[in-house]
Amino acid sequence: xxxxSREEVAHLARLSRLAVTEEELDIFAGQxxxxxxxxxxxxxxAAADIPPTSHSVPLTNVLREDVVVPGLTPQEALSGAPxxxxxxxxxxxxxxxxVAS
Amino acid sequence: xxxxxxxxxxxxxxxxxxxxxxxxxxxxxHLDRIAAVDGRINAFLxxxxxxxxxxxxxxxxxxxxxxxxxxxxxxxVAVKDVLATRGVPTTVGSKILxxxxxxxxxxxxxxxxxxxxxxxxxxxxxxxxxxxxxxYSAYGPTRNPWDTDRIxxxxxxxxxxxxxxxxxxxxxxSDTGGSIRQPGAVTGTVGAKPTYGGTSRYGLVAFSSSxxxxxxxxxxxxxxxxxxxxxxxxxxxxxxxxxAPVPDVVAAAKLxxxxxxxxxxxxxxxxxxxxGAEPGVTAAFREAVDTLTKLGxxxxxxxxxxxxxxxxxxYLIAPSECSSNLARFDGVRFGLRVGDDGNRSxxxxxxxxxxxxxGPEVKRRIMIGTYALSSGYYDAYxxxxxxxxxxxxxxxxxxxxQVDALISPTTPFVAFPLGARTSDPYQxxxxxxxxxxxxxxxxxGISVPCGLSEGLPVGLQVMAPTMADDRMYRVxxxxxxAVGTFTPPAL
Numbered sequence: 001x002x003x004x005s006r007e008e009v010a011h012l013a014r015l016s017r018l019a020v021t022e023e024e025l026d027i028f029a030g031q032x033x034x035x036x037x038x039x040x041x042x043x044x045x046a047a048a049d050i051p052p053t054s055h056s057v058p059l060t061n062v063l064r065e066d067v068v069v070p071g072l073t074p075q076e077a078l079s080g081a082p083x084x085x086x087x088x089x090x091x092x093x094x095x096x097x098x099v100a101s
Numbered sequence: 102x103x104x105x106x107x108x109x110x111x112x113x114x115x116x117x118x119x120x121x122x123x124x125x126x127x128x129x130x131h132l133d134r135i136a137a138v139d140g141r142i143n144a145f146l147x148x149x150x151x152x153x154x155x156x157x158x159x160x161x162x163x164x165x166x167x168x169x170x171x172x173x174x175x176x177x178v179a180v181k182d183v184l185a186t187r188g189v190p191t192t193v194g195s196k197i198l199x200x201x202x203x204x205x206x207x208x209x210x211x212x213x214x215x216x217x218x219x220x221x222x223x224x225x226x227x228x229x230x231x232x233x234x235x236x237y238s239a240y241g242p243t244r245n246p247w248d249t250d251r252i253x254x255x256x257x258x259x260x261x262x263x264x265x266x267x268x269x270x271x272x273x274x275s276d277t278g279g280s281i282r283q284p285g286a287v288t289g290t291v292g293a294k295p296t297y298g299g300t301s302r303y304g305l306v307a308f309s310s311s312x313x314x315x316x317x318x319x320x321x322x323x324x325x326x327x328x329x330x331x332x333x334x335x336x337x338x339x340x341x342x343x344x345a346p347v348p349d350v351v352a353a354a355k356l357x358x359x360x361x362x363x364x365x366x367x368x369x370x371x372x373x374x375x376x377g378a379e380p381g382v383t384a385a386f387r388e389a390v391d392t393l394t395k396l397g398x399x400x401x402x403x404x405x406x407x408x409x410x411x412x413x414x415x416y417l418i419a420p421s422e423c424s425s426n427l428a429r430f431d432g433v434r435f436g437l438r439v440g441d442d443g444n445r446s447x448x449x450x451x452x453x454x455x456x457x458x459x460g461p462e463v464k465r466r467i468m469i470g471t472y473a474l475s476s477g478y479y480d481a482y483x484x485x486x487x488x489x490x491x492x493x494x495x496x497x498x499x500x501x502x503q504v505d506a507l508i509s510p511t512t513p514f515v516a517f518p519l520g521a522r523t524s525d526p527y528q529x530x531x532x533x534x535x536x537x538x539x540x541x542x543x544x545x546g547i548s549v550p551c552g553l554s555e556g557l558p559v560g561l562q563v564m565a566p567t568m569a570d571d572r573m574y575r576v577x578x579x580x581x582x583a584v585g586t587f588t589p590p591a592l
Contacts, residue, residue, distance in 0.1 A: 012468040019452040039413040042485045052487030056543025057298045062340040076204035082438035092447045
């Protein structure tokens with residue numbers, strides 16, 4: 001049985017903000033199914049009482065003195081932006097309806 | 102006259118320090134070599150001719166002024182395109198960052214500059230460091246100098262191929278699941294993954310933050326150690342950076358080069374011998390084990406029963422972290438923006454931008470990660486993978502109570518032909534079978550050439566406890582002293 005359906009892959013693509021094509025969906029559905037069936041092997045390990053590891057370095061709450069240091073200028077920070085206006089990143093409209101008018 | 106491109110980094114540094122060669126001459130020789138061969142190799146995505154020559158001139162001026170030079174001053178280095186370089190294009194092998202010139206340097210790049218090394222340019226890689234062949238680069242594959250119809254490994258195929266093609270004596274890689282060590286193995290070069298947290302991730306484009314580890318690549322173990330020492334050490338700008346001195350890797354490499362491993366106990370990972378590896382790889386590894394025995398090492402077999410689950414755990418953990426990390430590529434602050442016609446919403450533009458900017462492997466991993474982290478699947482996939490990570494760490498900890506370091510082949514197979522594994526993503530993942538456990542544990546690992554199989558290089562991997570990077574350099578240098586270095590056929 002397939003681990004994942006074409007419809008589920010389409011849903012994942014939407015969640016991932018990827019406007020995948022119908023053709024890609026056909027290919028990805030098969031490939032993701034193979035990958036998910038393979039990685040599901042982790043379920044064979046009896047690990048109910050085992051604590052999870054998220055990170056190998058035993059450091060928590062790394063703090064530093066709150067000292068002002070030079071950062072990027074607005075011009076530098078915006079230098080790679082696709083669109084900028086008045087020292088800000090310019091973005092397409094966020095709301096569905098044009099509420100500005 | 103000596104061909105400056107055939108020298109080791111330490112030899113070049115010696116010539117520059119003594120004045121027998123200028124940094125400009127050395128740099129020009131490498132730029133000429135790149136111009137002559139890189140059309141066939143495609144190791145470089147960007148060659149910074151002007152920046153390199155300016156850096157070289159600065160070294161020569163400092164020497165003329167009587168300033169003390171660092172141990173790698175005047176030595177050219179190629180940097181994987183995953184590290185931010187101020188004013189120099191940084192693409193991560195992806196269309197989504199095409200043309201981006203970072204406004205800042207990664208910490209490692211800053212340290213390379215401060216040490217007087219000369220950055221030649223940026224090297225090709227699988228997009229976002231996801232891949233094992235460099236075929237997933239958006240800018241065409243890199244080719245293996247040993248056989249240009251074969252892959253140079255990945256994701257850092259450009260950094261490894263640049264060494265094997267004598268385009269650079271040193272390069273920087275990054276290793277999330279084997280991206281330094283596996284390219285080293287299949288190109289007959291040395292690649293070292295430091296202890297996680299031993300090298301700064303500041304300015305490294307994030308793929309899987311709990312695993313990503315930048316590190317040195319070179320043609321000799323000593324050169325790798327010298328580079329490790331320059332780039333390693335605590336960085337307050339990386340909160341996962343370990344606040345401890347760099348282990349004395351240079352001294353360890355020199356000690357190893359004496360060829361004496363008396364008193365060193367090495368464990369052959371039982372699970373990584375036998376089936377899975379090509380016969381030629383197994384044969385070269387077995388021969389190297391005999392060599393290590395002759396050098397005085399005591400060899401025992403060690404079982405690490407959970408290592409067989411490292412690959413599936415990794416291919417849940419790394420995609421999960423990547424699905425979160427790559428959310429920053431939204432077409433707003435840097436890179437590509439597609440479909441912004443004044444009518445489409447931010448979400449539509451974001452989806453079109455990511456669709457156009459990411460290649461298929463990156464999309465697959467983002468979707469796998471999104472799946473593994475989604476409610477209903479989290480416990481069975483991501484949560485379970487994190488528990489397996491604990492068990493793999495325990496396998497390492499138990500092994501290191503018995504032995505000083507573990508050894509295995511670096512990768513199950515020699516360089517495969519271009520295109521052989523791209524249609525079946527899981528077959529590509531198998532290239533990292535032996536390198537991944539180290540990333541999940543966080544310890545250091547090195548690949549050193551140990552022989553040839555049908556004319557192609559085979560690497561031996563040495564894995565050491567966290568912050569005992571010096572141990573792996575000692576073992577690798579000892580093996581190198583016995584088997585020598587490997588030179589590909591003339592290009």
